[in-house]
Amino acid sequence: xxxxxxxxxxxxxxxxxxxxxxxxxxxxxxxxxxxxxxxxxxxxxxxxxxxxxxxxxxxxxxxxxxxxxxxxxxxxxxxxxxxxxxxxxxxxxxxxxxxxxxxxxxxxxxxxxxxxxxxxxxxxxxxxxxxxxxxxxxxxxxxxxxxxxxxxxxxxxxxxxxxxxxxxxxxxxxxxxxxxxxxxxxxxxxxxxxxxxxxxxxxxxxxxxxxxxxxxxxxxxxxxxxxxxxxxxxxxxxxxxxxxxxxxxxxxxxxxxxxxxxxxxxxxxxxxxxxxxxxxxxxxxxxxxxxxxxxxxxxxxxxxxxxxxxxxxxxxxxxxxxxxxxxxxxxxxxxxxxxxxxxxxxxxxxxxxxxxxxxxxxxxxxxxxxxxxx
Amino acid sequence: xxxxxxxxxxxxxxxxxxxxxxxxxxxxxxxxxxxxxxxxxxxxxxxxxxxxxxxxxxxxxxxxxxxxxxxxxxxxxxxxxxxxxxxxxxxxxxxxxxxxxxxxxxxxxxxxxxxxxxxxxxxxxxxxxxxxxxxxxxxxxxxxxxxxxxxxxxxxxxxxxxxxxxxxxxxxxxxxxxxxxxxxxxxx
Numbered sequence: 001x002x003x004x005x006x007x008x009x010x011x012x013x014x015x016x017x018x019x020x021x022x023x024x025x026x027x028x029x030x031x032x033x034x035x036x037x038x039x040x041x042x043x044x045x046x047x048x049x050x051x052x053x054x055x056x057x058x059x060x061x062x063x064x065x066x067x068x069x070x071x072x073x074x075x076x077x078x079x080x081x082x083x084x085x086x087x088x089x090x091x092x093x094x095x096x097x098x099x100x101x102x103x104x105x106x107x108x109x110x111x112x113x114x115x116x117x118x119x120x121x122x123x124x125x126x127x128x129x130x131x132x133x134x135x136x137x138x139x140x141x142x143x144x145x146x147x148x149x150x151x152x153x154x155x156x157x158x159x160x161x162x163x164x165x166x167x168x169x170x171x172x173x174x175x176x177x178x179x180x181x182x183x184x185x186x187x188x189x190x191x192x193x194x195x196x197x198x199x200x201x202x203x204x205x206x207x208x209x210x211x212x213x214x215x216x217x218x219x220x221x222x223x224x225x226x227x228x229x230x231x232x233x234x235x236x237x238x239x240x241x242x243x244x245x246x247x248x249x250x251x252x253x254x255x256x257x258x259x260x261x262x263x264x265x266x267x268x269x270x271x272x273x274x275x276x277x278x279x280x281x282x283x284x285x286x287x288x289x290x291x292x293x294x295x296x297x298x299x300x301x302x303x304x305x306x307x308x309x310x311x312x313x314x315x316x317x318x319x320x321x322x323x324x325x326x327x328x329x330x331x332x333x334x335x336x337x338x339x340x341x342x343x344x345x346x347x348x349x350x351x352x353x354x355x356x357x358x359x360x361x362x363x364x365x366x367x368x369x370x371x372x373x374x
Numbered sequence: 375x376x377x378x379x380x381x382x383x384x385x386x387x388x389x390x391x392x393x394x395x396x397x398x399x400x401x402x403x404x405x406x407x408x409x410x411x412x413x414x415x416x417x418x419x420x421x422x423x424x425x426x427x428x429x430x431x432x433x434x435x436x437x438x439x440x441x442x443x444x445x446x447x448x449x450x451x452x453x454x455x456x457x458x459x460x461x462x463x464x465x466x467x468x469x470x471x472x473x474x475x476x477x478x479x480x481x482x483x484x485x486x487x488x489x490x491x492x493x494x495x496x497x498x499x500x501x502x503x504x505x506x507x508x509x510x511x512x513x514x515x516x517x518x519x520x521x522x523x524x525x526x527x528x529x530x531x532x533x534x535x536x537x538x539x540x541x542x543x544x545x546x547x548x549x550x551x552x553x554x555x556x557x558x559x560x561x562x
Contacts, residue, residue: 049393067378084522087520088517088522091504091561092508092515092560093515093522094557094558095524095557096556097554108553109553110555113524114522114524114529115521116522117521117523119519130491148560235491246528278538323473353533
């Protein structure tokens with residue numbers, strides 16, 4: 001390890017960057033539609049650099065884009081699409097900021113820290129295009145092309161934020177700041193206990209280990225208020241990989257469902273349980289109807305820190321999100337999530353994580369102030 | 375505070391420090407331009423090394439390659455013996471074998487060292503050749519030798535999410551803006 005570090009230091013010294021001034025205007029383009037509810041105030045590129053590396057060019061783009069709410073409604077979330085069409089035409093990136101509370105006329109920053117590595121020579125057009133993909137307002141209405149299909153996620157995050165602010169507000173009202181502090185400290189402790197994992201998602205057939213594959217029956221956590229109930233399910237497990245989930249679900253609500261997400265809780269052979277991700281599925285599920293959810297083309301591979309494979313023992317599924325045909329979204333209640341297994345395994349919601357961050361950096365008074373803003 | 379040592383900066387760049395030490399040093403690095411540039415240089419060098427390793431043919435089996443080279447050397451020596459002894463040699467055959475084997479060992483060890491994969495999240499999805507991956511510094515999209523990486527640079531807790539339909543996400547609390555920021559890379 002020490003030799004590797006030494007080698008890296010030597011290589012780093014040999015490859016000391018010959019940095020060049022960054023030409024923002026020719027390298028980056030920010031596109032906002034004419035009727036956009038946000039207006040660009042400024043974009044500071046001073047920290048950005050370009051540097052040649054052999055036959056390639058590295059562009060380090062660091063900016064804080066300042067936007068103003070140019071509409072008449074409060075903004076709750078925003079997604080910017082980051083596209084490097086000439087460099088990586090097969091994909092795109094996005095930067096989303098949920099849990100906002102931006103009043104009309106107010107401004108807010110969005111940080112973009114981006115690194116591009118592209119072969120030389122560079123083309124003539126801009127390397128990066130940043131465009132508006134969507135804005136979520138306080139009434140849950142939405143503006144934008146939604147090319148990245150993040151509208152549903154933005155809405156769910158906002159619903160979770162409302163739910164958790166209500167919960168923490170109730171804790172504050174009932175027990176005062178001391179009770180709120182206890183709640184936040186418990187969330188921080190759970191966050192610290194959660195195993196740090198890396199994941200790999202690959203197309204089926206790309207498994208890289210040699211253990212025999214076995215089929216495992218799903219166990220389910222059932223929420224009394226969930227509109228969709230998982231009935232049965234299996235997945236195939238090979239050592240560190242889980243793949244080919246097949247789930248049967250039933251719509252027990254009186255409304256048609258068009259999308260759902262099933263969360264996966266995996267238990268390793270040491271008995272540790274963690275959230276592995278979710279399986280989204282678009283479907284047309286009428287009231288009372290059953291349907292199959294299958295995903296044969298992918299596999300999930302898990303790696304613990306520092307890089308050791310994590311052997312999977314069993315899988316538990318739960319319904320984490322449901323979208324009805326009319327666009328309304330259901331998320332689990334705090335009571336449902338208070339199941340000890342879920343509490344241990346799930347990350348806090350985006351809003352809970354924001355409030356924890358504020359508590360860590362600014363203290364309890366700032367959290368109380370934040371709760372009173374909404 | 376004095377500047378961190380070069381070794382510490384290299385460890386920060388590689389994401390190999392413990393949580394507390396990383397947090398303590400990262401506070402300095404964020405506010406110190408020379409140190410930040412140093413970390414970025416280490417990070418770039420590390421990525422260049424990884425890139426070079428990735429560009430090696432995936433199907434190369436170094437053990438087999440070494441065995442084949444050794445076999446060819448032995449075959450050559452055996453063929454030389456078939457045509458009879460050479461009257462005048464300035465270098466003993468034993469030295470030749472040793473030099474050849476040393477070269478082979480250098481080649482094999484270099485290849486093995488470069489071929490070690492760095493711990494990262496990897497998503498292969500969408501069009502062939504499009505790879506989504508995540509490591510300690512950010513999540514990225516790699517295609518045909520070019521790449522785009524969204525860096526978070528957060529010393530705190532990050533939450534990674536993988537969507538089986540072909541996207542990777544990372545969520546973190548930005549201490550500068552006081553906002554939660556979520557990065558995604560999507561394969562088309």
